[in-house]
Amino acid sequence: MNKIIIAVDGHSACGKSTMAKYLAKSIKYNYIDSGAMYRAVSLYCLQNAFFQGDNLDLLALREHIDAIRISFRFNEVTGRSDTCLNGENVEKQIRSMEVADKVSPVAAVGFVREAMVRQQQEMGKNKGIVMDGRDIGTVVFPDAELKIFVTARPEIRAQRRLDELIAKGEKASFEAVLENLKKRDFIDSTRKDGPLRKAADAVLLDNSDITIAAQNKWLMELFRQASAG
Numbered sequence: 001m002n003k004i005i006i007a008v009d010g011h012s013a014c015g016k017s018t019m020a021k022y023l024a025k026s027i028k029y030n031y032i033d034s035g036a037m038y039r040a041v042s043l044y045c046l047q048n049a050f051f052q053g054d055n056l057d058l059l060a061l062r063e064h065i066d067a068i069r070i071s072f073r074f075n076e077v078t079g080r081s082d083t084c085l086n087g088e089n090v091e092k093q094i095r096s097m098e099v100a101d102k103v104s105p106v107a108a109v110g111f112v113r114e115a116m117v118r119q120q121q122e123m124g125k126n127k128g129i130v131m132d133g134r135d136i137g138t139v140v141f142p143d144a145e146l147k148i149f150v151t152a153r154p155e156i157r158a159q160r161r162l163d164e165l166i167a168k169g170e171k172a173s174f175e176a177v178l179e180n181l182k183k184r185d186f187i188d189s190t191r192k193d194g195p196l197r198k199a200a201d202a203v204l205l206d207n208s209d210i211t212i213a214a215q216n217k218w219l220m221e222l223f224r225q226a227s228a229g
């Protein structure tokens, strides 16, 4: 069976990455978390003091951007891929709140997106990948054989995110989480470069009211159809 490219885009907190990881594991494809790449660039900016408060030194970042290489290394212990920044494993650091706070402005910079898109396209040149993000089906792989756009009602996504935070021992109110998600949806969908939008040929999945088991069954069927044709 010919290997294909699977692009999974969608809103924050609708289970995109869980879904993409499940699919990749089931069909023995590589999973690539493109959000982790923008997080790693943000970490690089923090490590090199490119941020003064919320101000990002774009000139300095532009000088360094071609020297920032992101790769993924399989972790035998967790069974997942860890993100590496210029060869160093930064998986834990890129999940910190400090990085999460800085990633939106970094991901909105045109030359950062161009550099990451080039690296993502290189990773997909032999196909056999599932990549999730915001612009994978529209910008990175416009010719992907299977494109899925995932969403869910904001209230449902906020409840899921709140449950995750509570499970991690963090405190937050439903209203604050909902507000934050709506704000991020707005920023992601209205930015100039690589905005979040459904590709015309993407299959839409609203998973507000379906079980994970039903979703997984649906995914496998989609994959079967896409890889056969």
Ligand code: DC
Pocket: 012, 034, 035, 036, 038, 039, 103, 104, 107, 108, 132, 133, 134, 135, 136, 188
């Ligand atoms: O999926 P995530 O929350 O780890 O993504 C981190 C940030 O990167 C988020 O602000 C959206 C942005 N992003 C992007 O602009 N384009 C992508 N392909 C993936 C993520």
